[in-house]
Amino acid sequence: MRNISSIIKQISRSVLLVAGFAMLGFSGHAQGDAAKGEALFKANCTSCHKLDVKMTGPALGPIITSETDDKWLTHWIQNNQALIAAKDKKALSIYNEYNQAGMSVFASLSDGDVSNIIAYVRGEWKTMKEKPPGKGDPANPQTSTESGPSDLVIFGLIGVIILAFIIILVLNKVIATLERLLLSKKGLLPEETETIEGGVPVDKLATVKKLLKNKKLVFFIILCISIAGSSWTWVTLWNTNVHTGYQPVQPIKYSHELHAGTMKIDCQYCHSGAYKSKNASIPSLNVCMNCHKMVKTESPEIAKIYNALGYDPKTQKYDSTKAKPIQWVRIHNLPDLAYFNHSQHVVVGKVKCQTCHGPIQTMKEVYQYSPLTMKWCIQCHKRTEVNYKGNAYYDNMISVHDKIKRGEKVTAAAMGGIECGKCHY
């Protein structure tokens, strides 16, 4: 039952939410300057490094925690090329371990910055070791609830019909008994025509035939069937072209669970269009290659990327004549008549990706999470408050100011967000 499952989902989400917050709280008091370090780490390091897993570069948690020579570390982080050029032993061994792919030079990081980063990494690694990470991000609790009349209503309706049917059967029986009683009282009851004679079988369909002769019953049955039929049609029509759960097979078994969930790669890293354009855009393969030039080069799925690009991992050369694009299957098919702009929602509205796309960080294969119906759009526009703070665009919006003064909710709908021409042109 979808209801129960969604309730369970909700509960599990809130548990995760609490867990997530607890985790955040934990890491919050690691070091005085770890907070600064975290920001720097995320800005500079995460495209190649993780704390616990080897990516383009080594897993930093253990390696930085075990390295005691902070001075050397600082040198390495600020300018590893210089260390390599100076034939530093440790530097060379790392350099050779990673196929002589040099790490970027971070000359802009001051000694203080680097020590902040180190502090953050060590603190974070400690907490990570103590407490295994919870799965997934705290997903946005706001979920979709819309999909025509709910199952409960339908099952209830069917139940009521069955119940009514039983009641009528019983009543019929009662009426028949009463009639018989009446007739027998008057002495009009005909003799039983069929007496049991030597075990001759009774016509088994007799009762059915008798029932069929009962016009009221037949009418009732037809009524029930047509009610059931039309409610089924109604529900089906409402869900025509609603493809919630659509999960086509994609040419590459790309897992969002791994990338967005476990690796915690920011959505924007691949879907940069969502922040600038109406299209979130499927990343071009050069984005994949930023990491997969080094990572998981042996995987047959990654080989598909190499094939598409005409890239030979051995020689590390591209051959554009062999290149052929990958044909992904589009999952979220908004009809052409509706204009949807990602940047409006993601940048201006600050809507989380998960609000519409669901717990994407747990999806091995992506499926359509939301119904993408107009009702669903409008519901959200009616409920979501506009985040006008800090955006000078809204400064002159007299209507908004009036509403705030009156203490009303400023929703997207109140700003004209459910007018036809905002999406249909």
Next chain:
Amino acid sequence: MESNKKYWKGLEELNNSPEFVEKNKHEFAEPLPIEELLSGSGLMAPTPRRNFLKALGFGVGAVSLAACNKVPVHKSIPYLIKPEEVTPGVANYYTSSYEGHAILVKTREGRPIKIEGNPADLLSKGGLNAQAQASVLELYDVNRAKNPMKDGGESSWNDIDSFVKSELAAIKAGGKKIRLISSTIHSPSTLAVIADFIKQYPNTKHINYDAVSYTGIIQANQNSFGKAVLPHYRFDRADVIVSFGADFLGSWISQAEFMKQYVSNRNSKSLESKKMSRHIQFETGMSLTGTNADVRIPVKPSEEGIAIINLYNAISGTTLPGSQKLNNAVAEKSILIAAQELKAAKGKALVVAGSNDVAVQILVNAINSLLGSYGNTIDLDNASNQYAGNDGELVEFINDAKQGGVDAVFFLNANPVYDYYKAKDVKDALAKVRLKVSFCDRGSNGEGVSTLGDETSSLCNVIAPNHHYLESWGDGNALEGYYTVVQPTINPVYNTRQAEQSLLIWSDNTVKDYYTYVRNNWDKSILAKGGLSGQKGWEEVLQKGLIKVADKTAGTYSFSKDLNAVAQTILTHSSQVAAAGDKVELQVYQSSVMRDGKKANNPWLQELPDPVSKVTWENFVAIAPKFADKLGYKEGDVMKVTVDGYSVSLPVLFQPGQAQGTISIAVGYGRTLAGPVGNNVGQNAFPFYSFRNGTFQTTAIASITATGEKSELAQTQTHHSYEGRSVIRETTFDKYKKDPKSGSGRNAEHKLYTLWDEYERPQYNWVMAIDLNACTGCGACVVACNAENNVPVVGKDEVRRRREMHWIRIDRYYSINDNVTREKEMNKLEKADDMHNMDHVSVVHQPMLCQHCDHAPCETVCPVLATVHSSEGLNYMAYNRCIGTRYCANNCPYKVRRFNWFNYWNDSRFDNYLNNEHTQLVLNPDVVTRFRGVMEKCSMCVQRIQAGKLQAKIEKRSLKDGDIKVACQQTCPTNAIVFGNVNDPTSEVAIALKSERTYYVLEELNVQPGIGYQVKVRNTKEIEA
């Protein structure tokens, strides 16, 4: 209303012909046969009910089946390696150049979809004309050449190169002539390539050949001042403009530029400072310029020269030998008035003539010299390079070639077999030329035509198809000192090669790549002129699109030649074209839409109504109603016009204002190998040209006969009728000076009753202001709107059925001149045969589009709420809700709603436009295409409004006035259309609407339209006839 002037769009409306009344009773021309079906025969038919039930059953079944469809699988194919500057879904703009105008090309995911003016453009400051707007569609023309061709079959570039090179080598050894014939080239790099080619093959000569040429002006300037140039005219500096048949707001030299200049002395800003230029036009047929003139006097072609002589006499106070009075009292009187006014405005006067006759232009030079125009309104030192055609040289080439003196000829953007007056001569000449190469981009000509290439290239050995300009590198130099750059915005779509590159290869140039050549050329000589250098300088040019060198001081030139011989030539010439007996004088003109016919395969242009006649998809014989009446022609009768054995049969159009005893026919039609869209549309009028006095002349004596056939013109003029309600307000400049409110009808107070509730528009109220005094009626906005909003082309047949889809139309109203009183007018009109006053009509152009009424009548009647009001003052149209009742169109007082009778983008009957995947690439992806059976209308470019707001939100700032420009406003060279938020009192539109001249069309209905019009002001004087 102060005036009770009557305005009408067509004579059928003026005369209220029964057919017109009948047609206008119905919103839609052809009623559906419902009544027929329900009454009588329909139900008597054998099985109407059964058929109906069958259809119903099938319909229900089909719908249910369709509903059972599985999810359609859409593929999503990302870039393999995404170019850094491309974000899917976000448009990029690149600078480029179209015919010397600096432009911006809007591209989406690497394909150009719209041309916009570059505000820094020297010529038209961001405005563009219809042709420039339409040029993007030509890129996606499926009938472009897909491969190089040799001897009528497809070939490869290697074969072509080796063939042409070996031929050229042999020809060079043989010593015979090589000719390169092109329409005017002003690109410095192309000219340099040609110069290099000539160095390699010294017996080569480059001939500039323009189908519609300005040789007369160029040679007159050579004769008068020793400068063989086309001057830079400055209409913005002229207070008095007198034009003899020069259609400078239409097709003459530089439309968008002259429109901008001209209107700068007539728009709101100028009027508010109590200044308005005066414009007197003498011409034969009604031109777009004539419709805008304050005074327009029809003269016959044979009278034009005499009129100019008389003007000279009146200004100079002398009398040229042979001078004679005009046989036309009105014109004679007007010449004297014009002379007086010109003299009074000395130094701020300008006289122009459209004639290509050298003698006429010399006389005009003399007049301008007397008026002190040189250095003021005419600039000979910063000359225009837009036209440099030399008619004589082409004629010489043809004669040479006919005698076998030419061994090789190259045609670059030139098509003399079509547009030379004696096509047979060209064909004969080409038959004797050994190597004929055309750079024409025409490929197949559609089904049923096996010939490849255009009229000329189909006779060539080699077709080396050129790139479209949006695929090319290059440059432009339309005016002295003004350099623009052409950069490609898409990879070549077909296997074409730029003509310049072909020439480089064939002439064994050291630089084989044209881009490198352009770079070198700019590094060497042009970048320095803009104070730039090197890679950085080049990148800056690519960003800005242009370099402007400071103007040289325009010198004053005085005319000192003897005019006696000139006057004699003019008089002889005039007598040569004066018709006698039952012959008529024929004027061949260039329509401001189709021009010389090079763009005939462009459906956007074919369907753009001619600004004056409102005829689409055809040319016609324009004739004065009274004259036609005398000859016994009705509108639509097919007339056979014959000159020197060449004849065309075209339908007759009654053109008020056409000179009596004359007919006019437009060139640019009747292409036979332009492509399936342009083939056999109208008839070719170029053969009516003649070569006299060393130049091509556009006038002739024609004999006419009725063919007895009829052909209905696809004319849009009366398609959207107001049932005679008054929608035009106008006044004169004198009245305006006394009372700026004059003519606006705003003096009276009315009590308003309303059926509707008020809407709140708390933040934005998008409105528009249209200045009728700035609108010249050119139609650029219509094409811009087509491109921006994916408006379909419907074709001639559908236009005849009144089903054109244009969201914005330009209504052209005639009215009888002011001095005719109401009574006189009525008396005259009652006498059906007396149409004398049709000679002097004045014209108003009114752009009409959805008015976005606050009390919109369409909204009230929509049964499904498909059209509703927004909180931003817009009237939305949700196509997917529309069920096609068409009630809204019936209830719209402005008649601006359009119904989709077909799936124009997916129906084989509309093959000439969007019905192929390739042309569909021109569609704007931010605007949905509409399905059969739904209404559509102007959305006020809501996609641009939404995009503008989003940009502001992302940048966390409030929306500024001018952030959003709608498509029609963006392209308007005269800024007649202003759009904005009227809630912001400082916005341009709020200020414009505060003007005393503002009025609203059909304001009395209290539908509260969102578009304010500003009264048309005419600079007419009381004395005029």
